[in-house]
Structures are given as structure tokens and as C-alpha cells.
Amino acid sequence: MKAIQIDEFVKDFSELRPKDVQCQCKSNQLGVQITHAAVTHVDMLYAQGLHQNNRRHVKPPFILGNEFAGTTTSSPPNSSFPPGTRVFGSALGSYATHICVSETAVKPVPSQWTNAEACAVGASGAISYGGLMDVGNLQRGQWVLILGATGGLGVMAIQIAKAVGARVIAAVADGEAGEKGRMVRRIGADVVVDFQGKEWEGRVREATDGGEGVHLVYDSIGAVESGIRCCRYRGRIVIVGFAARGGEMEMVKMNRVLLKGISVVGYRFGEDGRRDPEKTKQAWKGFMGLVEAGKIRPVIYSGEYKGLESLPRALEDLKERKAWGRSVLRISEEAGQTDKSRL
Known part of the structure; x- marks a missing residue:
């Protein structure tokens, strides 16, 4: 098969090229022909050796990529996914023409979605649902600020928050009039704030009842200091990632946490799944319930990336925001192609 294999970490994405790699599934694994793979910030960090997992289990040689959709080509006897089943899932090694995974790593593609749409959602829907609802305890009528609103996690978080009756402030890079601002409006954001503007945290507070600030901050980019400024007293911050920090972690002034009575909680979806699989199952159940109710729309970037050879350009576009x-x-x-999802 063809794959993007990391034999040593790269400094430039142009170094990433497909090569021939052996693929032999075990008897208890699913064989999947990959039709689509998501392009994520984790992949950017993995390729460069900048992710914390690169110091542990994601070491060269490995095949890059974490989320995919495709069609099963082989499966164990009595499998829930016989050959020909459309599936989407999360597993290291998705930048390849084929992958071998356990059944627990995939889910069937909902009938109303194409493979591309399922790939675009991936695990981000369940992650955002768990972060907002289980960890963040978001309630109807509350204000929530989505940091990283235009990313894969952010667009799911906006739609989930609106589906449960919350009021959403989306922080974006180009303001309400820009392309990204218009996009988050279309998927439900009540207020759009340009986080590159001066005193944008103040505008977040002004948008809330009495200017007190938001009840909850959903942070996928690593901006906890700003999140604290945007919170009301006894507000809550859920950290799900550090996508905007390039591997460098933020240093937070903890006196501000004390003065506002802020709760700051980290949410590692994968680790939750390992330690408490039932919680992860409930996150998926809650999210898929919204999908079945027609509350969730996959959001695919309009850029065209065809073939493994186009991965360097896709990663560079992501890096350049x-x-x-x-x-x-x-x-x-x-x-069945993807045009209906291209906002």
C-alpha cells in the first residue's frame, strides 16, 4: 500500500512523500480501504516531533494521520462490520490507502453522510459533546465562549451548544465580516468576536447578561488567560487542546483563577476512554442523538486536497490558518461527493 511514513521527524512538510509500505491485518482486525483522511493540528505536531506523545508511543517509524473514513475490505467472523461497510474512525496511520484497526476504533457512517462528511466530523463531535456536557456541565440559556471556533472541534462545539439551548460566542481570526466569521454565523453562533482585535475579551463580556461574562469557555487552542478574563465569577473553563501554541505551553497566573473562583478542567477524550469507557460511550451516544435529530452539519473546508501527494499543501494551509x-x-x-458540506 501507499502511505506517509515518518522515518524521522521533519522540519518542512514538503519532506512528506508517499512510499510503499507493507500492510497485513491480524485475524482480529478490520481491514479498511481509506477513502478520506482528516487533516488535524495533531498531525502537524506528530510530523515534527512536537507532540507530547512523540516522547512516548508515537516514535519513528510510524504512519502519520489520525482520523479516516473508508470501506471495510476484510473483517473477523461475526463482525459488526462485514466487507463493504462504510466506516469512520480514529487510529494512527490514516494517511495511507489502507489501514488495519480494531472494531472499537470505528463506527458506521450515518446513512445521511458521505464518507468525506463522516471523516470531517470524526471524533470531534463526541469530544466536544463530552467537553461541553459532561465536563463543562453546559445548561440551557447559559453563555459559552468557543475558542478555536473555526476548527474541527470548534464547529462541532458551536452546533452542540446551540442544539442544547445555550448561547454561543465564537472567537475567530477575521471578525464577523470575514469568511470564517460568516461561516460560524451560518452554523449557529449568536455573537462573533475577532480575537485579534484590541480588548476582545471585553467585547465578549459585554455581549453577556449584565456584562458579567460567560458561564463556560471551551478552549481547543490554549488561551486560558484570555478565557479567565472572559468568564464570570464561578465560571468554568474546559481545555481540550493547544492547537494554536505549536507545542509551547501557556503559563497561567493562578491568582486570577482564585479571584474569579474559576474552575479549570482538562479533558483528554482518549484517556477518558481508557479509564472510563462508559463515559466515552455516553459522549458518543449523546452526540449521535443530535446527528440523528438533524442538529449537526459536517463542515468541510473548501480547499481541494486529492491524493497523498497533496498532504504537504494541506498541512501548510492549516499551519497558515x-x-x-x-x-x-x-x-x-x-x-456521492461532498459539495453539500462545503460552506
Whole structure:
């Protein structure tokens, strides 16, 4: 098969090229022909050796990529996913034409979605649901600020928050009049704030009842200091990632946490799944319930990335913050294309 294999960490994404790699599934694994793979910030860090996992289990050689959709080509006897089943899932090694995974790593593609759409959502829907509802305890009528609102996690968080009756402030890079600002408006944001503008945290507070600030901050970019400024007293911050920090962690002044009575909680979806699988199951159940109710719309970036050869360009566009929603790499064709999801 063809794959983007990391034999040593790269300094420039142009160094990433597909090569021939052996793929032999075990008897208890699913074989999947990948049609689409998501382009994420984790992949950027993995390729450069800048992620904390690169110091542990993600060491060269490994195949890059974490989220995919495709069609099963082989499966164990009595599998829930016989050959020909459309699936999407999360597993290291998705920048390839084929992958071998356990059944627990995939879910069936909802009938109303194409493979590309399922790939664009990936695990981000369940992560955002768990972060907002379980960890963040978001309630109807509360104000929530989404940091990283235009990313894969952010666009899911906006839609989930609106579906449960919360009021959403989306922080974006180009303001309400820009392309990203218009996009988050279309998927439900009540207020759009340009986080590159001066005193933007003050504008977040002004938008809330009495100017007190938001009840909850959902942070996927690593901006806890700003989140604290935007919170009301006894506000809550849920950290799900550090996408905007390039591997460098933020130093937070803890006196501000004390003065506002802020609760700051980290949410590691994968670790939760390992320690308490039932919580992860409930997050998926809650999110898929919103999908079935028609409350969730996949958001695919308009850029076209066809073939493994286009991965360097896709990662560079993500690094330069050109992309919004989820960039999707088309590895092979599928019936029914993705235009309806391109906002």
C-alpha cells in the first residue's frame, strides 16, 4: 500500500512523500480501504516531533494521520462490520490507502453522510459533546465562549451548544465580516468576536447578561488567560487542546483563577476512554442523538486536497490558518461527493 511514513521527524512538510509500505491485518482486525483522511493540528505536531506523545508511543517509524473514513475490505467472523461497510474512525496511520484497526476504533457512517462528511466530523463531535456536557456541565440559556471556533472541534462545539439551548460566542481570526466569521454565523453562533482585535475579551463580556461574562469557555487552542478574563465569577473553563501554541505551553497566573473562583478542567477524550469507557460511550451516544435529530452539519473546508501527494499543501494551509472546519484529504473516490458540506 501507499502511505506517509515518518522515518524521522521533519522540519518542512514538503519532506512528506508517499512510499510503499507493507500492510497485513491480524485475524482480529478490520481491514479498511481509506477513502478520506482528516487533516488535524495533531498531525502537524506528530510530523515534527512536537507532540507530547512523540516522547512516548508515537516514535519513528510510524504512519502519520489520525482520523479516516473508508470501506471495510476484510473483517473477523461475526463482525459488526462485514466487507463493504462504510466506516469512520480514529487510529494512527490514516494517511495511507489502507489501514488495519480494531472494531472499537470505528463506527458506521450515518446513512445521511458521505464518507468525506463522516471523516470531517470524526471524533470531534463526541469530544466536544463530552467537553461541553459532561465536563463543562453546559445548561440551557447559559453563555459559552468557543475558542478555536473555526476548527474541527470548534464547529462541532458551536452546533452542540446551540442544539442544547445555550448561547454561543465564537472567537475567530477575521471578525464577523470575514469568511470564517460568516461561516460560524451560518452554523449557529449568536455573537462573533475577532480575537485579534484590541480588548476582545471585553467585547465578549459585554455581549453577556449584565456584562458579567460567560458561564463556560471551551478552549481547543490554549488561551486560558484570555478565557479567565472572559468568564464570570464561578465560571468554568474546559481545555481540550493547544492547537494554536505549536507545542509551547501557556503559563497561567493562578491568582486570577482564585479571584474569579474559576474552575479549570482538562479533558483528554482518549484517556477518558481508557479509564472510563462508559463515559466515552455516553459522549458518543449523546452526540449521535443530535446527528440523528438533524442538529449537526459536517463542515468541510473548501480547499481541494486529492491524493497523498497533496498532504504537504494541506498541512501548510492549516499551519497558515487558511483552513476552517475540517480539511479532508481525498485518498480515493467514493460515490456521492461532498459539495453539500462545503460552506
